[in-house]
Amino acid sequence: MKTMLIKNARFIVQSLPFNILENGAIYIEDSHIQAVGPTADLAHYEPMADVVIDASDKLVMPGLVDAHNHVGECHMFTLFGFLASPLTGIGDALDRVVWPAWCWIPEEAAYDLEMLGFMHLLKSGTTTVQDCFMWPDEAGRAAVDSGLRVENSPTLVTSLRLKDSKGPEDDLARTEAAIQKWHGAANGRVTYRVHASATYNCHEWFLKECAALANRYDVGFATHLAESVDESKRARSVWPEGEVRRAYDLGLMGPKSLFFHSCVLNDEEMALYAETGSSAAHCPPTNSMLGNVAYVPKMMAMGVNVGLGTDMPTHDMFKAMLSVSQQHAIMPREMRGLMPWTPLEMATVNGARALNLQDEIGTLEPGKKADIITIDLSRNTRLFPLIPQVLSTFITVNGTGADVADVIVDGDLLMRDQQLVHLDEQAIMARAQGWADEFLAYYMDMVERGEPLIPYIHDEFQP
Ligand SMILES: [Zn+2]
The missing domain is CATH 3.20.20.140 (Metal-dependent hydrolases)
Incomplete structure (x- = not known):
C-alpha cells in the first residue's frame, strides 16, 4: 500500500463554494483519500506516510x-x-x-x-x-x-x-x-x-x-x-x-x-x-x-x-x-x-x-479518489488577501496554470514543486516537435501541388 500525507496546508478547498479548511491535512492511501481534517488531528498518520508534502505556502484543491x-x-x-x-x-x-x-x-x-x-x-x-x-x-x-x-x-x-x-x-x-x-x-x-x-x-x-x-x-x-x-x-x-x-x-x-x-x-x-x-x-x-x-x-x-x-x-x-x-x-x-x-x-x-464520475472525483472528501492539486501562494500573490469566503472566486479569476505546484492523480504524485515525476519533458517536446515539422512539410507540399487536404466522402447535413 502506498501512502501520502499533505500537511499544514494554508487552505484546503474541500468542496465549493465555502467548505474551506485552514491549516488542513489530507491523508491518502493508495488511490483514495482516507482522511481530511486539521493538521493536528491527522498527525498520527505521519509515521505511516511514504511521502509527506508540507503545504504551508500552498492552497490545496480538487484537480x-x-x-x-x-x-x-x-x-x-x-x-x-x-x-x-x-x-x-x-x-x-x-x-x-x-x-x-x-x-x-x-x-x-x-x-x-x-x-x-x-x-x-x-x-x-x-x-x-x-x-x-x-x-x-x-x-x-x-x-x-x-x-x-x-x-x-x-x-x-x-x-x-x-x-x-x-x-x-x-x-x-x-x-x-x-x-x-x-x-x-x-x-x-x-x-x-x-x-x-x-x-x-x-x-x-x-x-x-x-x-x-x-x-x-x-x-x-x-x-x-x-x-x-x-x-x-x-x-x-x-x-x-x-x-x-x-x-x-x-x-x-x-x-x-x-x-x-x-x-x-x-x-x-x-x-x-x-x-x-x-x-x-x-x-x-x-x-x-x-x-x-x-x-x-x-x-x-x-x-x-x-x-x-x-x-x-x-x-x-x-x-x-x-x-x-x-x-x-x-x-x-x-x-x-x-x-x-x-x-x-x-x-x-x-x-x-x-463524465459520470461524480461519486469519485470533484471534491476532496474521504472515500473519493485522490485527484488533488496545490497552488503555490508564494508565487501567486494575486490570490491574496487570503479570505476563505472569496478563495473560490479568486481561484476562478486570478488563478493561472503556471502557479500549480503539485499534481496528484489516483494517489500518484505526478508533479512535485513543478517538477514532473514520471514524464521526461524534454523528450516529449522533442518527439512532438519532429511530428509538427513533418506535418507542416506535408501541408506546404500539398498546398504547393494543389492537392486536396481533406478526403471528403459525403456532404454534411444529410437529410
Ligand atoms: Zn471539439
Whole structure:
C-alpha cells in the first residue's frame, strides 16, 4: 500500500463554494483519500506516510476536470500561422484548420502527440480530461502512460476519411477493440466513451450504431452539438425539428450522454437536456473564437449539468474559467447571472458529473479518489488577501496554470514543486516537435501541388 500525507496546508478547498479548511491535512492511501481534517488531528498518520508534502505556502484543491479536449492536436495550431484571412465560423475553421490536421495524423505520431498534450494539461492542474482523438489504441496507451485520469473518445465520422481509415464499420470495430482492451485500465483511471464527431457529419445509421455500441458496453456517448449559430441554422434547414430534437428522436440523449459546446439551445432544447439527464461541455476558448457563448445560467436554472472544457490542448482550465466569467459579464443583461465561483464548480463537480464520475472525483472528501492539486501562494500573490469566503472566486479569476505546484492523480504524485515525476519533458517536446515539422512539410507540399487536404466522402447535413 502506498501512502501520502499533505500537511499544514494554508487552505484546503474541500468542496465549493465555502467548505474551506485552514491549516488542513489530507491523508491518502493508495488511490483514495482516507482522511481530511486539521493538521493536528491527522498527525498520527505521519509515521505511516511514504511521502509527506508540507503545504504551508500552498492552497490545496480538487484537480480540474476538462470536460472536452482534443489532446493530441497541438500540431494543428501551426496552421494558424498560415491563415490568409480571419476564420469566419465553424465550417470555415473545420475546412481550413481542423480537418487538414486531423486527416494527416499517422498512427506512428499518435502516441507522441497525445503525450505532449497530456503534459500541458498535467502541468496546469488538469487531473481529468475527456479526450477526443483518432487512433483509439494508441490513445489508450498514451492515457495509461500520462498518469492522468482520461476518458478516451475516439473520433468517428462518415463525411470524410481519417488517415488510413478502412471505412466507418472498421473505425467502429477499432473503437470497440480499444474499449475491450483499455476501458478500466490503470486501476480504472482510463475509460472510454463512444464519440460520433457531430450529428451533421455522421450518417444517421452510423449515429445509431455509435449509440448502440455505447449501450452494449455501458459506456457514455458523446457528440459535438449546437456549437454555433451557423450550424444551428443550417441544421434547421435540413431537419426542421432542429438538431437537438433530432438527437433526442434518434435515442442519443440520456444520463450517460455528453454534448460538447451546446451554445445554441432554445428553451425546449434545454428542457430535453434536463429531461434526459444529458450533460453539456461548454468550451469558452473555442466557442468565443467562433462568436458563440452558451447560456450557462439559464441552462443551470433549467436543471442542465454544464461542465467546462478547453477544446484544445494549448489552453488550460484556469483560462477557461476566466473566459466563462468574463463572457457572461458582457452578455446581454438578461443572460448574465453567473455566480463568481460558478466557473470553478463547472471545472470540478460539474465536469465530474458530465463524465459520470461524480461519486469519485470533484471534491476532496474521504472515500473519493485522490485527484488533488496545490497552488503555490508564494508565487501567486494575486490570490491574496487570503479570505476563505472569496478563495473560490479568486481561484476562478486570478488563478493561472503556471502557479500549480503539485499534481496528484489516483494517489500518484505526478508533479512535485513543478517538477514532473514520471514524464521526461524534454523528450516529449522533442518527439512532438519532429511530428509538427513533418506535418507542416506535408501541408506546404500539398498546398504547393494543389492537392486536396481533406478526403471528403459525403456532404454534411444529410437529410
Ligand atoms: Zn471539439
